[in-house]
Amino acid sequence: MLRGLATVSFWAADLAAAKSWYTELLGVEPYFERSGYAEFRLGDYQHELGLIDSRYAPTGSGAGPGGAVVYWHVDDVSATLGRLLSLGAKEYQPPTDRGAGFVTAAVTDPFENVLGIMRNPHYLDVLGTRRDQQDVRQP
Incomplete structure (x- = not known):
């Protein structure tokens, strides 16, 4: 049923800053971008790390770390x-x-x-x- 990690998504109130931080950490630019979204491919299996503008977070999403x-x-x-x-x-x-x-x-x-x-x-x-x-x- 679960076949593998497709995308891990992180919320960011400042998407530009998050994109810059992850670009520096990973040493690569996002491979895919749309308004409010940037996505990186990582590692041996090219798993995806998505950064999403937090204004698109589901209603009731908590602020701060959790889950x-x-x-x-x-x-x-x-x-x-x-x-x-x-x-x-x-x-x-x-x-x-x-x-x-x-x-x-x-x-x-x-x-x-x-x-x-x-x-x-x-x-x-x-x-x-x-x-x-x-x-x-x-x-």
Whole structure:
């Protein structure tokens, strides 16, 4: 039923500032933009991170961090956390060793969205399997 992450959307009262901040963090410009919306493609599977002008937020949406945390796989949690903090993010969850090679942390970006980061051995296993399958199919 759920086939994969399609788009994670973050609200921002100042969309231009959010777009600039994420462009600096990610090192790429949005690949798609419309009035009130900018979208980046990220990582090995080109998942989408959308920034939406908060005036389009559903009625009753709370201000500030809350709700679910989406964790993006990173190779080095400490280094990525350091980079996020250097760009003005605030620590939301300190680095936490979850055992068996899993480490998580989270920040709030300058626009009050929660951004999770994680070292996830299962992600690397799936990525390795997909690469092995691609190598077998190529002549």
